[in-house]
Amino acid sequence: MAKFKKKKSEPTSGPDDSKKESVKENLADIPKTEKSASIPEAPSTDPPVSVAEKSEKDRKLNKLFWMRVVLAVIAGTVATIIFEDIEGEERRWASIAFMIIVFFGTIIVAKGMKMQLPSSDRKKIVTQAIGSYVFLYLFTWIVTYTLYHAGSVSSGINI
Numbered sequence: 588m589a590k591f592k593k594k595k596s597e598p599t600s601g602p603d604d605s606k607k608e609s610v611k612e613n614l615a616d617i618p619k620t621e622k623s624a625s626i627p628e629a630p631s632t633d634p635p636v637s638v639a640e641k642s643e644k645d646r647k648l649n650k651l652f653w654m655r656v657v658l659a660v661i662a663g664t665v666a667t668i669i670f671e672d673i674e675g676e677e678r679r680w681a682s683i684a685f686m687i688i689v690f691f692g693t694i695i696v697a698k699g700m701k702m703q704l705p706s707s708d709r710k711k712i713v714t715q716a717i718g719s720y721v722f723l724y725l726f727t728w729i730v731t732y733t734l735y736h737a738g739s740v741s742s743g744i745n746i
Contacts, residue, residue, distance in 0.1 A: 647702045648715055651693070651715050651716065652716040654696070655690075655693050655719065658689060659720045659724040660727050663686075663723065663731065664728075664731045666685050666728050667728060689724075694713060698712065
């Protein structure tokens with residue numbers, strides 16, 4: 588149950604004063620709030636980054652992302668053509684090895700872009716768009732392979 592404060596008012600002295608209630612709270616009963624001491628934040632080990640440097644970093648990471656997306660589509664299409672002569676399981680592993688080699692090439696290009704990243708963001712050169720790269724490469728490779736061989740495969744339905 589909730590506890591309510593009782594209002595402390597002076598008693599009314601006459602019949603006319605009963606209509607006019609004057610409520611006076613005892614200010615001594617209200618506790619003062621404690622002022623919280625501000626806790627100083629731990630100083631960052633990274634130097635402060637200006638807005639221009641941050642936008643430059645974001646622009647270069649964005650450029651790296653789209654470069655990997657475009658290269659995934661191109662490399663997936665090229666893998667269909669260059670690994671045409673290889674049969675069976677070796678074609679799959681050759682294509683996956685080609686995908687990894689192209690990705691390492693993008694890492695070398697990203698290092699050449701000379702991005703000024705803080706030490707906490709150094710791994711972004713490798714991890715930026717890795718999921719998009721892998722899935723777009725595989726998707727493009729499968730779709731182009733299917734379209735490339737669509738005319739040579741029978742439908743399997745004998746009529």
